[in-house]
Amino acid sequence: MPDNDGPLNLPVDQGPERASGRSSSIPGPQPTSSTHGPAASPHFVLHNGDGDGDGERHGAIIAAGPDNISDEDEFALTDGYETPASGSASVTSSVYAHTYEHGRRYQHFKNGRYPIPNDDDELHREDMKHAMLMELCDGELFYAPIGRNPHKILDIGTGTGIWAVEVGDRLPNAHVRGIDLSPNQPVWVPPNVDFLVDDCEQGEWLDQDADLVHFRFMAIVLKDVAGVLRHAFASLKRGGWVELQELCAEILCDDGTMADNDPVKYMYELARQAFAQFGMDVMLPKGLGPLLRDAGFENVQCVVKKVPIGPWARDKTLRVIGMYQEMAVQDLMPVLPGRPFTALGMSQMESQVTLAHARQGLGDTSVHRYFEYYFWFAQKPWA
Template identity: 40%
Template structure:
């Protein structure tokens, strides 16, 4: 295997050290918070309402998470958490100084595409999503389309950079998707996927204090498998990239704690924001999959969600997950 073909998997971080100092009033507030602060046709806007949440209309049922304002707030908060992980950056792939075309699929609120467009005013940035929930006032070099990334791509020119974030649970055929990405990149262009592991980690037996969360993880992964779009894919992204023909593949894995319990200052800050994010995320990930796939009633879901939130509020539960930043390059000598 050549160096270019090998996957660079950065050494896994060691255990996350717990800060033994008492929680400040500021830290306690994060545990007490319960929430984080194509041409559009009428059919695209005919959203589906279910169990008190709003879902997309275009390709109805393809994506099991809501698209309402609560979910948009959660996505924007998660964008902030991701930038904390990346020390303020939007991506890790070693792009050249002047990319000309970039694609952000599954763009959500469009916040990543908007910031990338501002940083690269000479780059034509396209964001696609099933839901037209992006702002109308955008930089002149940023455009949003209602599109299904799993359909055949119809772009009229290749890209220098393709970016996707937290697409696990949205994609049924990852090898096909990477084939389309490869086909639509310029030689020497880069792809980056940012995906977190669903399975939480603990270095001090937190799951004994959070049995509901431990069982919820298993049920959530089972539901996503039955749905046909698995949630636990972060560890396989690098392999799919290589199989599609990408080289210089790197899998950068970083811990993302829930709660301000870590001793490390950066991880403590990430943990503070992850509490309100996870408080909202457990409902977003639970309602549709558990009612549509596992046969739960909405009342049973709400009881489950309440128990999950109680465990998330427990400052003695020291959980974290791994967040993967995986990027690879289309060979420059590709015809």
């Protein structure tokens, strides 16, 4: 890669399978966000299921946030919305319960699986990464060529719901459903958008007629990626598409400016080992092709994009993207001494020294570090 004064050469590379040329999946100029007032309807769903071992019951649409839960930890729903599955019309408040560790908030539902908090700081980081990807992808929300008039779109691991809301804005004739373990999504959303609190690995969210099943930053946190891809395959109509937008958390450098003992690279190597303790493989995104084929998909394609870490690029847009990426790294760092590094047996002193060296390293723009983002999309056969 060139030095800091030369033009940046970070092309949109093709991954293991070359992505064919295609027109924009969403025609015409489109807004990237909107503000929704009382005319919209809050749609929250808790899926029917077997619970998570804590006696939780699911199967109701929640019309508002946790403030609506009574002192008895349960409330009846009478807003008249159609429930996606028959069963209970009430739900315990445990889906809103949280665990606090190391000064951060973690979701209690399915507690222990995910070593990243779900507090406001983390939610802001997720929205910032969305803004970065919109810059990186020239405003495109997905690459899968689903046509001009999709009817149903699923967003698995929707997080703050920002992707689902923007897709709902751009495609008002499509029903967009976001699925997540945490009910962190906005209350007021477009009328064609709703959210499901559910565990995507259980497969109870299957619809069988979706045009697109979308994942973002999910491959490394799933314990059974192959199983979830099979669920996605079953949820799609014939000819439907799946897309996974994933970061491969490996620090790379092309021009020799990064030393072997680079402190940022070392921190991410420790993070890789730490997340492995939770069953997470941060290197998996670059190897999703065989898993997609094994799940039954065909026409497997991949676009790989290089993202600078820090504002060292000469290109103005890539400098902005690099600033976003560095901020995302900086905001992740306070999380690492919590569950991740504790799982490695590191002391708080050792963790903080590691982070201090990494912060100092991030400030050196003469080191041209970058990540690779993988955009995989594949099609369910027509026959």
